Amino acid sequence: MRSATNGPAIKADASFSPADDSVYFLALGGAGEIGMNLNLYGHKGKWLMVDLGISFGDETMPGVEVIMPDHSFIKERRDDLVGIVLTHAHEDHLGAVQYLWPDLEVPVYCTPFTASFLRAKLHERGLQNRVPIVEIPLGGRFEVGPFQLEYVAVTHSIPEPNALAIRTDAGLIVHTGDWKLDPQPMIGTTADEKRLRELGDEGVLAMVCDSTNALVPGHSGSEAKVRETLMELLGRWDTRIAVTCFATNVARLESIAVAAKANDRHVALVGRSLWRINEAARSNGYLADIEPFLSEHDAGYLPRDKVVLICTGSQGEPRSALARIAGGDHPQVTLERDDVVVFSSREIPGNERAIGRMQNQLVNRGIRIVTAEEEYVHVSGHPAQEELVQMYQWVRPKVAVPVHGEQRHQLEHAKIAQSCQVPHGIVPGNGDVVRLGPGPVEVVTQVRSGRLAIDGKRIVSLDNGLMRARHRMVHNGAAVATLVLNGRGELVTAPQIAVMGLLDDQLEHDSLLDVVDAVREAVAALPKNARLDDALVRDATRIAVRRSLNASHGKKPVTEVHLVRI
Structure with missing residues (x-):
């Protein structure tokens, strides 16, 4: 099994299109991570999206609650996107629809329970009458562009979870979604073993499969x-x-x-x-x-x-x-x-x-x-090792593509697939365009991937400097210096310094005065011509504020300088 992440460097190609007769797989989210699933299948110039989910922020992302995959690659090609197919109603598989659908504007296909859940979420965003939702019955077959699709019942920790059989002229792909094998699921049916075996008999080119519990021996439990x-x-x-x-x-x-x-x-x-x-x-x-x-x-x-x-x-x-x-x-x-x-x-x-x-x-x-450490009060909704082996014995794909897991989960999953005599396999990362066939199974190029976040009322990229600046403020505080200079570059009044998240203005007033003195001295030390240059004055002030607070408190705050000339 080959790990795309550890393989030879692949030249990125922002203009890639699946224009030939091969079928391609591209994860923009959910490969090398758990959550934020966004999978694309490319064939005959068109793209099919399977799932569009979110993840959640943690203490490393102050102010951020919801994280989503960067969909810019497919947004730029939305004329070639034929639809979004949802496997089930978990947030990491559909939670981003309400935020990103306006950039895509294609039909959404899902089973009735998932449709009900999605409509409630769309209502919150005022999209309930805009998004075309096509309800597909359990076990239903439907066609979207050059893809012939079939829902196959599996078991998971939510009603109506589905695997997808995706038929193309290049071969049949089974996309498992989230699943487990539970002989007594309490709600819904057991996994449709008969249909999965029939797909295996038909001949499966590739299986794109859940890796969440690939490190867990045995069975997930009932x-x-x-x-x-x-x-x-x-x-x-x-x-x-x-x-x-x-x-x-x-x-x-x-x-x-x-x-x-x-x-x-x-x-x-x-x-x-x-x-x-x-x-x-x-x-x-x-x-x-x-x-x-x-x-x-x-x-x-x-x-x-x-x-x-x-x-x-x-x-x-x-x-x-x-x-x-x-x-x-x-x-x-x-x-x-x-x-x-x-x-x-x-x-x-x-x-x-x-x-x-x-x-x-x-x-x-x-x-x-x-907790579950003391009593049997929880079972996972994802397959442990014995269940993965069983699925491979039923489906018998030519290619294994482990997704929905961190790389350690994917690599262990790949070993399991290899032990099940799967001839080929590849461990993709987000942004890897994988040719499944015909021809060699390989990463043919890489495209842009990344993460977006809901920050207040806007969607922002987590790959720019926003979070870095916010981290610096969280750990070092922030300061604002206001200077008023006359036409000769002389201070008209004492600098005004505001420090947030670092000083207690009442208890540390002397420290604040030290910063004021440091700024006054830094400006006075500038040559006359330099004092007439706004950029040089700002730089000198910023350095003086940071040096003074570093000397007294061991912190270098994010510092802004407001300069007024009269």
């Missing part, structure tokens, strides 16, 4: 066992119980509701995203046997031993319901000493600190927490 554990846990205590899980895991919501009812408890949803998923699920026939959930307001009227709260915030998101409850500032829900919080979820890499901080808040208030 949702049925989680339900059994919840049945026992919710009967163990006579205090108020809160359970946090991924909002999109409808099977888990049902399991919590079933377990609560068995223990004479009612269930309330706390968090907007849970209500959004509840509405999408019920409108598509899911949760049909589950009593309507209570609101957080209604739950307050029940005895503490008669309620279970399902809360958003399993990843420690600062504005989530559970984070506010842990901090004691939720307007309607409180937890008291000896109450219990069950974390029916896994930690997404990068969220460990936020989760730990929230759990410590809960423990410090005398609230008991239960």
Whole structure:
């Protein structure tokens, strides 16, 4: 198996077009990382997009909550883009549609549950009447440009997850999306083994496959066992119980509701995203046997031993319901000493600190927490090693393309595919244009890829200097110096210095005066001609401010100079 990342340097070609009869694969997001999936298939001059997702910011990206793949390559070729096909309704597979669709303006194809979830998100952006959504039934076949497509049922932690069979004149490709093999998924069907085997018999050129749990031996486990554990846990205590899980895991919501009812408890949803998923699920026939959930307001009227709260915030998101409850500032829900919080979820890499901080808040208030480390309260929605082997035995592709994972996951996945006698394989990175066939399987060129972010009300590139400047301000503070000079280059009044995030103006006034003196001396030391040059005065002032604060505080703040001449 070849790693495109570690292979020979490939010359970038910004003008690349899949104009020949080969079929190409290009990830602009989701290869070498988990999240932000954006996959493109190129054939006969056209492109097909599979998924368009987001990821979330962390402490390394101050002020940023949502991150997306840089779609500029396909935006510049939108006349050749024939459509967007969504495999399922997780944020890392469709969350960017509401932000980036206006740059693409093509039909979106998805199954009914995914369509319901997407419409709710589009409504938030005022796009509900603009985006053409084509609903495809489960197992449905449809044609988009030169691509003949078929949804194939798989199992995942959300209703209606799908693999895609993509037929082209160059061969058949199976794009697995997110999946696992669960003999008892609780909601939805098991993976369609019969159809996957039939595709293998038909002859599969390439399988582009989920790598998330390629390092995990064995099997991912069954949702049925989680339900059994919840049945026992919710009967163990006579205090108020809160359970946090991924909002999109409808099977888990049902399991919590079933377990609560068995223990004479009612269930309330706390968090907007849970209500959004509840509405999408019920409108598509899911949760049909589950009593309507209570609101957080209604739950307050029940005895503490008669309620279970399902809360958003399993990843420690600062504005989530559970984070506010842990901090004691939720307007309607409180937890008291000896109450219990069950974390029916896994930690997404990068969220460990936020989760730990929230759990410590809960423990410090005398609230008991239960995690998957102690009880069987969560199973992954992604395939472990034995499941990957099984899939390769069914599909039997000629080429393995591991995606949806960091490179260590992809490389381990590639080893598994090789052990399953897959003849060829390649580990792509974002921006690698991979020819799948006919001809040698290889990276033929590289195109622009990167990351965008929602920063307030705008979309910005994370590859420019914005985040670097923000990091410098976070770690070193910021300063603004205002100078007023006359026509001879003389200071008319003392420099005005404002320092943010570094000095306490009241307690460190003397330090601020030292900066003022340093600036006055720096300007006075300039030759007369230099004092008449705005750029030279600004540079001297900036250096003086940074040197003074570095000497006194060991910090070099981001410094701006305002210069006024009268």
